[in-house]
Amino acid sequence: MEAIFDFFSNPYYIQILTITGVYLIAALGLNLITGITGQFSFGHAAFMSIGAYTSSLLTLYLHTPFFLNLLLGGIIAALFGVLLGFPSLRLTGDYLGITTLGFGEIVRVVFINTKITGGAFGLAGIPRETNIILVYLIVVLTIISLYLIKNSRFGRGLVAIREDEIAAEAMGINTLFYKVEAFAVGSFFAGISGALYAHLIQYISPGDFGFSRSFEILNFVVIGGLGSIPGTVVGTAILALAPEFLRFVQEYRMLIYGALMVLMMTFRPRGLLGGVDLFQVWRNFRHKGLREKI
Amino acid sequence: MSPLLEMKNVTIHFGGLTAVNGVSMTIEERQISALIGPNGAGKSTIFNIITGIYAPNGGHIYYRQEEITGKKPHQITGRGIARTFQNIRLFGELSVLENVKIGGHCKGRAGLFGALTRLPGVQKEERLIMEKARAALAVVDLTGREKELARNLSYGDQRRLEIARALASGPQLLLLDEPAAGMNTLEKQTLMQTVQHIRDLGITVMLVEHDMSFVMNLSDHVDVLDYGRKIASGTPFEVQQNPAVIEAYLGKEPLDLETD
Numbered sequence: 001m002e003a004i005f006d007f008f009s010n011p012y013y014i015q016i017l018t019i020t021g022v023y024l025i026a027a028l029g030l031n032l033i034t035g036i037t038g039q040f041s042f043g044h045a046a047f048m049s050i051g052a053y054t055s056s057l058l059t060l061y062l063h064t065p066f067f068l069n070l071l072l073g074g075i076i077a078a079l080f081g082v083l084l085g086f087p088s089l090r091l092t093g094d095y096l097g098i099t100t101l102g103f104g105e106i107v108r109v110v111f112i113n114t115k116i117t118g119g120a121f122g123l124a125g126i127p128r129e130t131n132i133i134l135v136y137l138i139v140v141l142t143i144i145s146l147y148l149i150k151n152s153r154f155g156r157g158l159v160a161i162r163e164d165e166i167a168a169e170a171m172g173i174n175t176l177f178y179k180v181e182a183f184a185v186g187s188f189f190a191g192i193s194g195a196l197y198a199h200l201i202q203y204i205s206p207g208d209f210g211f212s213r214s215f216e217i218l219n220f221v222v223i224g225g226l227g228s229i230p231g232t233v234v235g236t237a238i239l240a241l242a243p244e245f246l247r248f249v250q251e252y253r254m255l256i257y258g259a260l261m262v263l264m265m266t267f268r269p270r271g272l273l274g275g276v277d278l279f280q281v282w283r284n285f286r287h288k289g290l291r292e293k294i
Numbered sequence: 295m296s297p298l299l300e301m302k303n304v305t306i307h308f309g310g311l312t313a314v315n316g317v318s319m320t321i322e323e324r325q326i327s328a329l330i331g332p333n334g335a336g337k338s339t340i341f342n343i344i345t346g347i348y349a350p351n352g353g354h355i356y357y358r359q360e361e362i363t364g365k366k367p368h369q370i371t372g373r374g375i376a377r378t379f380q381n382i383r384l385f386g387e388l389s390v391l392e393n394v395k396i397g398g399h400c401k402g403r404a405g406l407f408g409a410l411t412r413l414p415g416v417q418k419e420e421r422l423i424m425e426k427a428r429a430a431l432a433v434v435d436l437t438g439r440e441k442e443l444a445r446n447l448s449y450g451d452q453r454r455l456e457i458a459r460a461l462a463s464g465p466q467l468l469l470l471d472e473p474a475a476g477m478n479t480l481e482k483q484t485l486m487q488t489v490q491h492i493r494d495l496g497i498t499v500m501l502v503e504h505d506m507s508f509v510m511n512l513s514d515h516v517d518v519l520d521y522g523r524k525i526a527s528g529t530p531f532e533v534q535q536n537p538a539v540i541e542a543y544l545g546k547e548p549l550d551l552e553t554d
Contacts, residue, residue: 152409
């Protein structure tokens with residue numbers, strides 16, 4: 001008990017848990033795009049940066065209230081999701097992946113070369129507004145929204161697109177429109193995550209949201225299990241927390257990520273919790289328990 | 295009475311190949327029509343044109359007197375034309391029930407907003423989709439198998455699930471692309487009854503099939519294609535007597551046959 005209290009009174013651990021929550025929001029958004037709808041996106045961090053810069057600039061220059069800026073960060077990111085989505089979601093697989101990769105780089109380069117965003121130096125002095133309670137409140141809201149989406153007519157349409165796009169279209173699903181919508185929602189969560197990040201770290205630069213960040217978030221989702229919401233939570237928790245608690249691997253983080261990816265694809269290609277229905281596991285567990293009692 | 299579906303002079307080229315060449319045909323309401331022909335005659339291509347997967351290079355298609363040429367597949371399904379695929383295209387990782395519920399997509403309207411708010415209207419719609427899904431499963435006799443994964447079903451069951459999924463969209467015209475392929479005799483007989491049952495429900499059926507006894511016993515009307523052209527049309531009996539059809543399937547009679 002005391003150990004738990006010590007843990008939560010240590011500001012360093014609190015900071016790590018908070019940042020993990022921030023990444024989790026972005027990862028859940030990516031899970032909607034890549035896991036549930038089956039569309040590659042290698043530029044997710046770019047949407048985080050759009051949210052981060054939007055909310056930071058609003059706070060620094062217009063002094064509008066934080067919650068408004070947070071929301072606008074998400075909405076502007078979603079708008080860019082739609083702008084990117086309409087032309088590029090006509091593509092599939094590798095082609096879509098490369099397009100999103102290019103988009104991520106364009107966003108980064110634009111931020112480097114724009115005066116108001118502070119160029120390569122980035123923006124400093126962003127007031128700290130993010131705290132652990134707010135972050136995990138939004139995490140819970142994100143998880144609930146994802147579950148509501150997944151178990152709805154809209155969500156069934158998204159899963160159908162992942163499973164077989166031609167058949168989905170033949171079922172009367174407007175696949176392009178649905179994919180763009182999923183992209184917008186996923187980007188919205190990335191934007192929210194970016195805004196929370198900016199108001200937590202208090203300093204942002206284009207380098208924070210490069211390709212390696214996009215790849216890192218994709219890793220969280222893939223390791224956890226594409227399409228699985230608990231999987232994303234577990235994947236993010238393991239991959240975001242492990243380097244912090246295992247300091248000695250910090251330098252080799254990307255190396256270990258790569259190795260982990262290869263191992264996962266070989267031994268458990270669907271991720272830790274991919275294709276696992278936790279409710280079903282729980283029911284089986286309970287039934288087994290009952291049977292043993294009899 | 296005007297036909298349910300009318301094709302006028304439909305042509306499509308793939309590079310230098312004319313897969314469908316000036317085909318005109320009509321589908322009468324509440325009938326079972328078959329489209330037959332040797333391999334590569336353009337039967338599946340015609341299905342893909344009707345359902346909007348291919349846009350024809352020439353010609354027009356009318357559904358209930360409205361032109362549907364060049365419309366997107368989802369728009370055509372929304373108007374009441376549903377289909378199955380020659381190479382089964384189920385949502386393999388999803389359950390039988392989920393597959394059929396996706397088929398009922400057209401029966402609802404709720405989008406993202408509906409998903410997040412779960413208003414009473416949305417819940418009512420979900421119940422309607424569920425009802426349609428269960429009814430469709432009952433037609434193909436897959437009731438009780440709802441929770442199984444589609445990819446785990448036997449080949450024949452997968453074909454029947456595809457029919458159920460198409461039925462769940464509430465079509466007036468159902469296109470079946472080789473529904474009996476890979477089925478054994480018993481399964482074929484059951485399928486025949488199912489298709490008749492679907493017709494009795496008031497749904498017009500158009501099918502592509504290679505199994506001749508299946509086609510001849512089931513159909514009210516048969517169109518025959520060969521090398522992308524329509525070579526015959528009529529009742530099963532008329533088509534069987536047609537020399538052009540016999541030639542397409544069996545080749546020309548040798549000239550020296552009579553001298554024997």
